[in-house]
Amino acid sequence: MIHSSGQAESISFLNEIADKFRSAISFAAGAPTTRFLGRLNAAALLSASSSFPSLQYGRTAGVINESVARQLRTDEGVAANPDQLLITSGCQEAIMLCMAALCPDPSDVMLVCNPTYPGAIGAAQSSRVAVVPIGHPSRRLAEAIEETTAELRKQSRTVRGIYLIPTFDNPTGATLNKDDRCDILAVCTRHRIVVLEDNAYGMFRYEGEEVPPMAALDSTGCVIYLSSYSKTVAPGLRIGAATLPETLFGDRSLSRSLFQELQQRKSFVTLNTSQINQAILQQFLLTQDFTLRSWIEPARRLYLENRNAIVEHLEATVRPISPKISWKNPEGGFFLSLCLPFRFDAASVNECASEFGVIVTPMSFFALDESQNCVVRLAFSSLDPQTVGLGVAALTRYVNWRLERSKEE
Amino acid sequence: MIHSSGQAESISFLNEIADKFRSAISFAAGAPTTRFLGRLNAAALLSASSSFPSLQYGRTAGVINESVARQLRTDEGVAANPDQLLITSGCQEAIMLCMAALCPDPSDVMLVCNPTYPGAIGAAQSSRVAVVPIGHPSRRLAEAIEETTAELRKQSRTVRGIYLIPTFDNPTGATLNKDDRCDILAVCTRHRIVVLEDNAYGMFRYEGEEVPPMAALDSTGCVIYLSSYSKTVAPGLRIGAATLPETLFGDRSLSRSLFQELQQRKSFVTLNTSQINQAILQQFLLTQDFTLRSWIEPARRLYLENRNAIVEHLEATVRPISPKISWKNPEGGFFLSLCLPFRFDAASVNECASEFGVIVTPMSFFALDESQNCVVRLAFSSLDPQTVGLGVAALTRYVNWRLERSKEE
Numbered sequence: 001m002i003h004s005s006g007q008a009e010s011i012s013f014l015n016e017i018a019d020k021f022r023s024a025i026s027f028a029a030g031a032p033t034t035r036f037l038g039r040l041n042a043a044a045l046l047s048a049s050s051s052f053p054s055l056q057y058g059r060t061a062g063v064i065n066e067s068v069a070r071q072l073r074t075d076e077g078v079a080a081n082p083d084q085l086l087i088t089s090g091c092q093e094a095i096m097l098c099m100a101a102l103c104p105d106p107s108d109v110m111l112v113c114n115p116t117y118p119g120a121i122g123a124a125q126s127s128r129v130a131v132v133p134i135g136h137p138s139r140r141l142a143e144a145i146e147e148t149t150a151e152l153r154k155q156s157r158t159v160r161g162i163y164l165i166p167t168f169d170n171p172t173g174a175t176l177n178k179d180d181r182c183d184i185l186a187v188c189t190r191h192r193i194v195v196l197e198d199n200a201y202g203m204f205r206y207e208g209e210e211v212p213p214m215a216a217l218d219s220t221g222c223v224i225y226l227s228s229y230s231k232t233v234a235p236g237l238r239i240g241a242a243t244l245p246e247t248l249f250g251d252r253s254l255s256r257s258l259f260q261e262l263q264q265r266k267s268f269v270t271l272n273t274s275q276i277n278q279a280i281l282q283q284f285l286l287t288q289d290f291t292l293r294s295w296i297e298p299a300r301r302l303y304l305e306n307r308n309a310i311v312e313h314l315e316a317t318v319r320p321i322s323p324k325i326s327w328k329n330p331e332g333g334f335f336l337s338l339c340l341p342f343r344f345d346a347a348s349v350n351e352c353a354s355e356f357g358v359i360v361t362p363m364s365f366f367a368l369d370e371s372q373n374c375v376v377r378l379a380f381s382s383l384d385p386q387t388v389g390l391g392v393a394a395l396t397r398y399v400n401w402r403l404e405r406s407k408e409e
Numbered sequence: 410m411i412h413s414s415g416q417a418e419s420i421s422f423l424n425e426i427a428d429k430f431r432s433a434i435s436f437a438a439g440a441p442t443t444r445f446l447g448r449l450n451a452a453a454l455l456s457a458s459s460s461f462p463s464l465q466y467g468r469t470a471g472v473i474n475e476s477v478a479r480q481l482r483t484d485e486g487v488a489a490n491p492d493q494l495l496i497t498s499g500c501q502e503a504i505m506l507c508m509a510a511l512c513p514d515p516s517d518v519m520l521v522c523n524p525t526y527p528g529a530i531g532a533a534q535s536s537r538v539a540v541v542p543i544g545h546p547s548r549r550l551a552e553a554i555e556e557t558t559a560e561l562r563k564q565s566r567t568v569r570g571i572y573l574i575p576t577f578d579n580p581t582g583a584t585l586n587k588d589d590r591c592d593i594l595a596v597c598t599r600h601r602i603v604v605l606e607d608n609a610y611g612m613f614r615y616e617g618e619e620v621p622p623m624a625a626l627d628s629t630g631c632v633i634y635l636s637s638y639s640k641t642v643a644p645g646l647r648i649g650a651a652t653l654p655e656t657l658f659g660d661r662s663l664s665r666s667l668f669q670e671l672q673q674r675k676s677f678v679t680l681n682t683s684q685i686n687q688a689i690l691q692q693f694l695l696t697q698d699f700t701l702r703s704w705i706e707p708a709r710r711l712y713l714e715n716r717n718a719i720v721e722h723l724e725a726t727v728r729p730i731s732p733k734i735s736w737k738n739p740e741g742g743f744f745l746s747l748c749l750p751f752r753f754d755a756a757s758v759n760e761c762a763s764e765f766g767v768i769v770t771p772m773s774f775f776a777l778d779e780s781q782n783c784v785v786r787l788a789f790s791s792l793d794p795q796t797v798g799l800g801v802a803a804l805t806r807y808v809n810w811r812l813e814r815s816k817e818e
Contacts, residue, residue, distance in 0.1 A: 011676075037464040042685055043456035055446040055645040089498050089647070092680045100535065122677035126509065128537050236464040238498070238683040267420075268531035269505055269678060270498045274647040274686055276451055 010365035011118065013346060017353050025391035026359040027378040030170060030334050032231050034382070036298050040234055042280050045287075049279040058275040060267045061259075062087025064282040068227075068241050070290040075203060077216040078225050084244040084255065086262050087278065089270045091200060091228035091240030095163065096123035097269065098196050098224055098242055101261045102160040103129040109152055111145060111162040115366035117170045117198070120163045130157075133368040141176065142183035149191050161194040166214055168201040168333025171366040171377040175331055181214050189220040192249050200228040203296055205332035206304040221245035221255065229281060231334075232292045237277045302384070303334065309385040310336055310378060313392035321399055334381035337363065342402050343373045356401070358394035419774035420527065422755060426762050434800035435768040436787040439579060439743050441640050443791070445707050449643055451689050454696075458688035467684040469676045470668075471496025473691040477636075477650050479699040484612060486625040487634050493653040493664065495671050496687065498679045500609060500637035500649030504572065505532035506674045507605050507633055507651055510667060511569040512538040518561055520554060520571040524775035526579045526607070529572045539566075542777040550585065551592035558600050570603040575623055577610040577742025580775040580786040584740055590623050598629040601658050609637040612705055614741035615713040630654035630664060638690060640743075641701045646686045711793070712743065718794040719745055719787060722801035730808055743790035746772065751811050752782045765810070767803035 014028050046054065052063050062068075065082035072080040088094040099110050099120075110124050114133035124131045132152065135144035141164075149159045164184075166176040176184070188195050197214045215225035225243040242262060248255035266272075288295050311329050318325055324341035344362050353359045363375035380388055423437050455463065461472050471477075474491035481489040497503040508519050508529075519533050523542035533540045541561065544553035550573075558568045573593075575585040585593070597604050606623045624634035634652040651671060657664035675681075697704050720738050727734055733750035753771050762768045772784035789797055 031466050034462065034465060037462070040464060042464065043452045046455060047452035053443065053446070053645075055449060055451065055643040056443060057440050057639070057644040089679045089683075092676075093678060096678055119677060119680070122673070126674050126677040230466070234464040235466040236462075236684040238679065238681070238685075264531070265535050267501075268528060268535040269502060270647065271501045271528070272647075274498075274683060275645040276647075276686060276689070277683055280685070 173330030582739035610742035
């Protein structure tokens with residue numbers, strides 16, 4: 001078995017809970033809403049597409065690189081060069097390939113936030129890449145990177161990369177401000193650490209000022225930009241991309257050879273990304289004039305309503321329970337992180353689902369230490385505002401019951 | 410870079426040659442013919458499919474497992490249990506996941522034939538799994554496995570698996586007879602070596618008696634059956650499958666836990682196989698009543714004609730050149746292996762393509778030692794009989810020219 005596979009077990013545990021208590025309201029699923037998926041007529045798009053033979057094998061690096069680069073430039077402000085862009089079988093494959101390529105040596109290390117997306121830990125572990133967690137979301141990341149890198153160097157270990165979701169993080173919902181991003185870029189440039197910037201949620205902002213992706217702020221060539229069409233178009237497409245900078249730490253040939261290596265590694269994992277799915281996506285991007293802004297608007301508005309509903313109900317019913325309860329309003333994305341005045345673990349999930357009809361995810365499922373034991377992640381993307389209200393009401397009853405019980409003990 | 414990435418470089422070299430000499434006849438491409446691909450109306454199939462939501466995320470193990478298992482039982486005689494069958498993003502992913510899962514320890518070893526499919530070597534190397542070649546196709550494999558396993562044990566290394574294409578091998582075209590298969594199963598059972606049986610070409614038999622897949626002969630639970638829809642339906646689907654035996658070496662829970670681990674590893678590589686592609690394939694299998702026999706018949710007949718043409722022309726023009734020239738008629742599949750009386754390397758490919766207008770693959774591109782330096786692989790699947798004839802004629806001129814030149818030297 002993969003070592004420390006706790007996260008994967010946790011996810012299958014959550015699936016089991018959801019299966020067992022089907023009537024429970026679930027804040028666990030981080031999938032996009034299905035409400036608007038039906039608008040995508042994949043069959044019609046496939047039928048209309050004629051730019052390349054969709055049923056044969058295809059180029060390892062992909063065939064719709066121009067179209068994807070164009071959409072990234074338009075929507076995300078990332079100066080994507082199609083020749084340095086690898087189309088992957090979902091963003092997950094991009095994470096895995098990049099980590100494996102950046103860390104060939106057993107002494108190489110990938111840094112990750114703590115908590116972080118479990119798929120990133122899993123991708124590293126399944127590729128036998130060591131991950132080291134840096135400080136908690138409350139700490140300034142640039143400092144944490146600096147310190148951890150120095151400590152690891154004393155152990156003859158080399159930090160090669162850091163996996164980050166700087167905008168509307170999964171699982172915390174937090175967003176790094178521009179200063180933090182620039183500081184991280186400076187530290188990473190100094191230590192030649194590649195930033196794997198996962199921007200799966202960046203287009204779903206509900207309020208506040210846009211912060212450019214780190215790839216758009218990167219002037220030294222240290223960011224690989226990981227993008228996904230799962231949240232904006234459809235998870236069923238299984239299309240993501242890794243976009244490399246023009247130069248890697250100022251070296252053009254280094255970036256080129258990393259790209260070649262990613263391509264080679266991809267050929268050994270999935271050969272190439274399905275031409276059928278690439279045909280559907282390209283045809284779709286064409287109909288949207290290479291911007292997804294207006295397409296995602298109905299979903300963005302639903303998520304915004306859900307976020308407003310969750311925050312409103314938390315304020316009204318959960319906040320008054322205890323001053324120890326806290327959260328931060330996410331400015332976008334799918335997740336809100338809620339600190340509770342007690343430990344919330346797998347047994348709590350079961351209790352909360354079976355007795356109170358609501359499923360939330362312990363933040364410890366995303367963590368590499370004990371720091372997140374009293375935190376839960378509320379995912380609000382696959383619900384509607386009314387259900388969110390009922391869910392928070394159920395959670396309120398559970399929190400009250402837990403606090404009553406602890407008084408009795 | 411991945412170490413010993415010679416094979417991958419060789420393949421990109423071949424692509425470059427094909428790009429450079431576009432009018433050359435290519436015996437290099439091992440892709441299925443495009444002639445009949447158009448019969449598959451993927452858009453209509455997708456449109457007709459309604460059994461599951463094709464645009465969302467899906468089960469890691471797949472959603473069309475019942476349908477695939479049924480087709481495998483019908484067409485290949487493999488007693489596939491849908492609960493022990495993992496749908497993968499192409500067979501390549503299945504190879505990679507199995508090798509990584511079977512060999513977690515640095516002292517673990519995967520055996521491979523020499524020569525073998527380069528994607529298998531690449532899958533191992535990109536997962537940091539050690540591969541050790543066993544004897545050449547001429548040797549009895551069961552003995553070679555026994556000897557190599559014993560030698561490795563002396564070095565404290567443990568053989569965990571062997572990758573095999575027993576039927577119409579890529580690259581050699583060779584097929585193991587039933588006795589050989591049974592002997593290999595006996596040795597592998599004795600040493601608890603898992604056979605990864607890749608049967609991508611098995612349905613394309615042109616003559617001779619059917620030999621059951623090793624998975625169908627396996628009574629002890631040591632074969633993982635790897636299947637692909639790239640040759641039978643369409644490479645663009647990117648769908649393969651790994652089917653585990655009911656018990657692994659007699660142990661039901663061991664097979665179950667290996668399946669769980671493969672599922673977990675898959676979730677870290679590609680999350681799940683595209684539901685869109687699974688919907689297309691399932692709908693297609695339904696229209697074919699879960700057997701591909703009649704669907705592949707036009708392609709099988711074309712390949713048979715191509716094989717007949719290649720053999721006929723080799724007999725007529727190449728055989729008379731030298732008694733040192735030899736080949737074995739493949740009873741099926743896409744490949745013929747031709748021994749030449751001189752070394753055929755990358756420079757020869759270039760020479761042969763530029764001056765004689767024909768591209769063949771040096772067998773050394775598939776080999777882990779020097780044993781294949783005078784052998785070439787002729788892939789005849791993507792041509793037609795007339796072109797095959799012209800190609801062999803061109804190759805004849807090249808062989809004559811090479812022998813003339815060597816006399817002059």
